[in-house]
Every structure is written in C-alpha cells, then in structure tokens.
Amino acid sequence: MRKTFILFSLICFSVSVAKSQTTIPVEYQQMVNKLINKLPEQKEKEAVINTTNPNSLLDFAKSMLGIRYRVASSSPTLGFDCSGFVNYVFSNFGFKVPRSSRDFAASGVGKKIEDAKIGDVILFTGTDSRSRTPGHVGIVYSINGDEVKFIHSSSGNARGVTISSLDEGFYKKRFIKVISIL
Numbered sequence: 001m002r003k004t005f006i007l008f009s010l011i012c013f014s015v016s017v018a019k020s021q022t023t024i025p026v027e028y029q030q031m032v033n034k035l036i037n038k039l040p041e042q043k044e045k046e047a048v049i050n051t052t053n054p055n056s057l058l059d060f061a062k063s064m065l066g067i068r069y070r071v072a073s074s075s076p077t078l079g080f081d082c083s084g085f086v087n088y089v090f091s092n093f094g095f096k097v098p099r100s101s102r103d104f105a106a107s108g109v110g111k112k113i114e115d116a117k118i119g120d121v122i123l124f125t126g127t128d129s130r131s132r133t134p135g136h137v138g139i140v141y142s143i144n145g146d147e148v149k150f151i152h153s154s155s156g157n158a159r160g161v162t163i164s165s166l167d168e169g170f171y172k173k174r175f176i177k178v179i180s181i182l
Contacts, residue, residue: 052095052182054117054118054119054182055118056093057093057139058119062151064076064080064161065161065163066160067080067153067161068159069081069154069155069159074087075088079160081155082101082136082137082154083104083137085152085153086104086121086137087099097181102133104121104123104137104179105123105176107179107181109179109180110177111179111180112178113166113177113178116148117143118141118142119139119140119181119182120180120182121137121139121180121181122140122150122178122179123136123176124171124174124175124176125176126174132176136152137152139151139152140178141163149163149164149165149166152164156169
C-alpha cells in the first residue's frame with residue numbers, strides 16, 4: 001500500500017511539474033500579443049502590391065539579364081526557366097502568380113497585344129505553334145509603336161534571361177495573349 005501511495009504521489013508531482021512547464025507566464029503572453037499587434041495587416045500588404053511601379057519591376061528583372069536558362073528552376077543562382085523567371089520577379093514584389101506557363105492562361109485579366117502595358121505578362125505557345133497551349137511566358141518590357149519587346153528566360157539561342165522583340169523569330173505566330181497582373 002505504501003508503495004502504491006508513493007507511486008501515486010510521484011505521478012501527481014510529475015504531472016504538476018509538466019503542466020507548469022507548458023504554461024506560458026503572463027508577461028510573455030502580453031509581450032507576444034504586443035508583437036502580434038505590431039505586425040502589418042493584410043491591407044498594408046495589398047497597398048504595397050497595388051502601388052508597385054512597372055519600372056521598378058522591370059529594373060529588378062533587368063538585373064538578372066544573362067542568368068542562364070535552366071529547366072524547372074526559379075533560382076537566380078541556378079538559372080530560370082521562363083515561368084520560373086516571371087514567378088521570381090513578381091514574387092519579389094509580393095504578387096502570388098502561377099509557377100507554370102499553362103497556369104498563367106487562367107490568371108490575371110487577359111487582353112490583346114494592342115492593349116498591352118509595360119509590366120504585363122505575355123503568353124506564347126510552346127515551340128509547336130499549331131498547339132494553342134501556353135508554353136512560354138515573359139514580361140512586356142517596352143512598347144514603341146507596333147514593336148513590343150519582352151524580357152524572358154529563353155531556352156533558344158539566347159539561352160537565358162534576355163530581351164526579345166515580338167517581331168523576332170516565331171514569337172508573333174506563337175503569341176496567345178497578354179495578362180495584367182499589376
């Protein structure tokens with residue numbers, strides 16, 4: 001009986017010690033609450049996104065000119081594929097954009113090339129222009145009359161982040177649409 005009492009007392013003591021170790025002192029709870037109240041609200045984050053300047057977005061994108069092409073990568077140290085590059089640039093400014101070129105087709109507000117603005121995402125088919133499935137994306141870099149230039153990570157001759165014209169190669173045939181994100 002005495003052993004049972006000692007064992008019972010030991011268990012009760014252990015439970016009370018364990019409970020006291022998991023209880024957070026009031027001072028710490030108050031400090032955590034103060035810190036939580038100082039965190040920026042979602043509205044403040046949205047305000048930053050809504051005030052993003054297309055020129056600052058393009059300056060950031062231009063800083064990566066020459067970074068090599070790498071399949072399925074969105075890393076400036078390893079290289080970029082086309083959608084990885086676009087995703088990386090927009091994510092840097094707090095935008096949540098798709099990671100694959102196919103998913104871009106269903107995001108943002110679609111428009112014609114005539115309505116494109118600097119900073120818009122431009123979608124192309126893959127190398128098979130007969131298939132209308134998105135396979136390549138870039139960011140509209142400049143518009144000068146009818147000439148539209150875009151910055152993208154190319155797997156073609158440029159082999160990396162470069163600026164191309166819509167008039168170069170087969171881009172005009174492969175063009176699908178422009179999407180506004182900003």
